[in-house]
Amino acid sequence: xxxxxxxxxxxxxxxxxxxxxxxxxxxxxxxxxxxxxxxxxxxxxxxxxxxxxxxxxxxxxxxxxxxxxxxxxxxxxxxxxxxxxxxxxxxxxxxxxxxxxxxxxxxxxxxxxxxxxxxxxxxxxxxxxxxxxxxxxxxxxxxxxxxxxxxxxxxxxxxxxxxxxxxxxxxxxxxxxxxxxxxxxxxxxxxxxxxxxxxxxxxxxxxxxxxxxxxxxxxxxxxxxxxxxxxxxxxxxxxxxxxxxxxxxxxxxxxxxxxxxx
Numbered sequence: 001x002x003x004x005x006x007x008x009x010x011x012x013x014x015x016x017x018x019x020x021x022x023x024x025x026x027x028x029x030x031x032x033x034x035x036x037x038x039x040x041x042x043x044x045x046x047x048x049x050x051x052x053x054x055x056x057x058x059x060x061x062x063x064x065x066x067x068x069x070x071x072x073x074x075x076x077x078x079x080x081x082x083x084x085x086x087x088x089x090x091x092x093x094x095x096x097x098x099x100x101x102x103x104x105x106x107x108x109x110x111x112x113x114x115x116x117x118x119x120x121x122x123x124x125x126x127x128x129x130x131x132x133x134x135x136x137x138x139x140x141x142x143x144x145x146x147x148x149x150x151x152x153x154x155x156x157x158x159x160x161x162x163x164x165x166x167x168x169x170x171x172x173x174x175x176x177x178x179x180x181x182x183x184x185x186x187x188x189x190x191x192x193x194x195x196x197x198x199x200x201x202x203x204x205x206x207x208x209x210x211x212x213x214x215x216x217x218x219x220x221x222x223x224x225x226x227x228x229x230x231x232x233x234x235x236x237x238x239x240x241x242x243x244x245x246x247x248x249x250x251x252x253x254x255x256x257x258x259x260x261x262x
Contacts, residue, residue: 004130004176004197005079005104011196012080015184016060020086022186024228025062031094035069036062038227039240041122041152044257048072051117054142056105057125061087061098067120068098075099075116077108105138106131115144122152123227124185126206127159127198130176136209140262149215149260151206154226155253159200163188165234175199185228206258215260226254 019025030036049071055064058076060083068074076098078084084102091098103111119139129135139149162168163181180195182188207217225242229235235243245252 002197007194008128008196008198009079009081011192011194012059012078013082014192014194015186015190016080016082016086018184018190018192019186020060024186027062027090030062030066031090033069035066037066038152040223040255040257041120041150042070044152044221044259045118045120045148045150048118052114052144053118053120054114054116056119056121056139057128058087058100059083061090061100063120063122064098064100065091065094065096068096072118075101075112075114077101077103077105077112079104106134108138109141112142114142115147116142117144117147119143119147119149120151124154125151126153126156126201129199129201132199132201132205132209133212136213136215139210140213140215143215143262145262147262148218149210149262150258152255152257154230155222155256156200156202156206157253158230161231163231165231169200171200171202173200185230188232203256210258210260215262218259218261219257221257222253223255223257224251224253230254 020027048067051072053067053072053074055076058064058078061076064074064076076087081102084100087100101111160167160169160171176197176199178195179198183190225244229243236246238244
């Protein structure tokens with residue numbers, strides 16, 4: 001049996017430096033004080049000042065640190081040692097205290113024993129989950145009574161589409177499946193060795209996993225825009241800086257957000 005986590009971790013270690021240099025992440029502006037968070041999540045999550053916040057799958061911590069700049073007592077978790085090393089370096093460099101933990105979220109209970117007011121995760125996280133029910137259990141475990149869980153994520157509907165915008169995949173196929181396409185979402189031409197193993201979940205999979213843990217779904221929102229060039233050549237930036245389809249006759253969900261409470 002393949003060690004999917006090890007294979008994926010190697011890939012994420014390889015792309016961390018590529019992402020850190022990319023225009024998409026724009027580290028120079030971030031270091032000057034610009035938030036990496038989108039208006040969508042800051043508006044929907046609301047005031048975080050003085051609240052404890054756990055950011056699952058935080059990559060190299062820009063969003064975690066952005067929440068901390070807004071007053072949250074923030075903790076970021078990621079399984080990539082290279083990403084967490086960079087996150088800690090950034091925290092010191094910009095003088096924004098945050099805790100960063102290097103751990104697979106399925107093993108998080110071995111290194112973290114706290115509960116949080118807010119659990120946050122966003123953009124390209126669901127596909128790395130081998131067990132969505134266990135993921136929901138972890139969220140419930142770390143969420144305080146009265147706390148909120150929030151996710152903003154690429155809409156699962158887009159999983160049926162190839163990068164050249166053709167329907168080639170199955171919506172109800174769980175995986176794992178091998179993605180050996182070239183590049184990364186910040187640079188499709190980047191030379192990266194090895195592929196990744198990923199999973200696909202429907203909207204109902206996400207909702208029902210959280211409900212099964214006793215969490216109350218406050219809302220699910222769907223949007224016709226996303227935050228990166230998901231389909232190169234088929235997308236353009238709108239006036240708000242969001243990526244939308246060039247062909248306005250095509251109306252499909254590209255992004256969703258969900259808020260749940262305990």
